Amino acid sequence: MxxxxxxxxxxxxxxxxxxxxxxxxxxxxxPSPLAEEETTSTPASSPSAETTPTxxxxxxxxxxxxxxxxxxxxxxxxxxxxxxxxxxxxxxxxxxxxxxxxxxxxxxxxxxxxxxxxxxxxxxxxxxxxxxxxxxxxxxxxxxxxxxxxxxxxxxxxxxxxxxxxxxxxxxxxxxxxxNAVIPEPEWHTADGFLPDGAAAQALETIGITYDLSKLKRTAWACDIDGDGEEEILERIQTTRDDNGYAILARGEQCFYAFLLQDGDRVELVSSRVNDPEFGDDVTTHFAADTPQFRDLDGDGVCEIIFQEHCWEWGYYYAFSRTDGAWKQVLCSSYGM
Ligand SMILES: [Ca+2]
Ligand SMILES: [Ca+2]
Structure with a gap:
């Protein structure tokens, strides 16, 4: 004692x-209503290089x-x-x-x-x-x-x-x-528009999603993640949810999220999750991706993308890093398990 x-x-x-x-x-x-997430995690409430000394x-x-x-x-x-x-x-x-x-x-x-x-x-x-x-x-x-x-x-x-x-x-x-190191946050903001429909649909097809884009929840952010002076666009596309956070799915559709990054003419799949079709409307469909963060964790000049995947009573935090043009998961933490 x-x-x-x-x-x-x-x-x-x-x-x-x-x-x-x-x-x-x-x-x-x-399940956390995405509407709430959007109002509490908007880029506007995030410190930027304009308002906070880096x-x-x-x-x-x-x-x-x-x-x-x-x-x-x-x-x-x-x-x-x-x-x-x-x-x-x-x-x-x-x-x-x-x-x-x-x-x-x-x-x-x-x-x-x-x-x-x-x-x-x-x-x-x-x-x-x-x-x-x-x-x-x-x-x-x-x-x-x-x-x-x-x-x-x-x-x-x-x-x-x-x-x-x-x-x-x-x-x-x-x-x-x-x-344990001070890692500056780059300036970022909500993007003016989304990725071209054709490019987005093509990227989603690689994970087996072929639904009508207009029925999906789309959110995009702009950030110069590689420091070359040009902004990249990161778009999150995922299952639309109701006010209580429940996935809105038609018969045969699967719950999913995907982060797509447009860098010039190239569209890269950063991360995605699609639920197992064997599970229908149980708690396994209650996952969604929250607002991402951009930070260069390893100091190589390219920001990692960090985000939370929240599920029913548990979830994960992920960091994804781009190496040789491909994004891979490099860090993961779980909670509530
Ligand atoms: Ca750039
Ligand atoms: Ca990095």
Missing amino acids: KYKVYSMALVCALLLTLAACQRTPAESPS PEPTPAAEDGTRYFFAEGYFLGAWADGAWHSSDTEQFTVGEVFDRDYYDAWGETLNAARFYVGEGPGEFEDPKRAAGLLEPFGILEGDDFIMKLPGQLTGEAAQVNVPAYNFYVSFEGQPHYFVS
């Missing part, structure tokens, strides 16, 4: 943080490792010239939290929340993990809340990050991206 020796000021500060950093809206137990990138760490979060969930890292995704690789708490973390605006984060209680996908030995972490923060029910910046030492630093990814908050507000 070492946390009792903490000063009352620290305890109060952490409890205030705890009160402010409850779970994100992403964990809502019902912080200078800072060295991530002595060894150059950059760690990434999406809406507070741990995505993974870029280190030694390679991607390390949190869904496939092991990380230790000390590896991730032995240095300062910043939000997208260069401000230091203030708390991390780990699930140390019983449950699938959490710490292998919750009681041992809780005991090791206890000197570095406060145990609250099934959660451990660590004030940041934090530096864990000894055995605590060697505790494996659970597959059920932990959440980091910044002043209790949902935010899109944080790292």
Whole structure:
């Protein structure tokens, strides 16, 4: 019970943080209406180069490792010239939290929340993990809340990050991206129009979608993702949903989403998901892609595309990167599983 020796000021500060950093809206137990997503995640509400000074990138760490979060969930890292995704690789708490973390605006984060209680996908030995972490923060029910910046030492630093990814908050507000390096957000805005119908339809055919484009939900953003001075257009095409977030499908149609990128005359398929035709109108059709973010995570001059796929009571955060003209998933984090 070492946390009792903490000063009352620290305890109060952490409890205030705890009160402010409850779970994100992403964990809502019902499908999120896309209409709501569009009003809360419009580019207009995002900081741009015009309204917010862009912080200078800072060295991530002595060894150059950059760690990434999406809406507070741990995505993974870029280190030694390679991607390390949190869904496939092991990380230790000390590896991730032995240095300062910043939000997208260069401000230091203030708390991390780990699930140390019983449950699938959490710490292998919750009681041992809780005991090791206890000197570095406060145990609250099934959660451990660590004030940041934090530096864990000894055995605590060697505790494996659970597959059920932990959440980091910044002043209790949902935010899109944080790292231990300040990574500027490029200027972006809602595009004036969509990709040409023919090119969009052709790209959708490659994933087996041949529906009438006019019945689909189309949204497009413009951003110079490769820094050549010309804007690319990223379009998200997906199943239309009603006000409650339920997919509107005709008989034989499948729920899907696809991100298409137009770069000059070329249209590239960035990412897509089409539900299994064996499953019809059950919860497996309740997936949708949210508004993407553009950030150059690995510093090669081309932005990665980061987005959330929300499902019924769970979901994923993805980062996709373009290598030799092809987009591939490089980072993935799950929540609610
Ligand atoms: Ca460009
Ligand atoms: Ca990049």
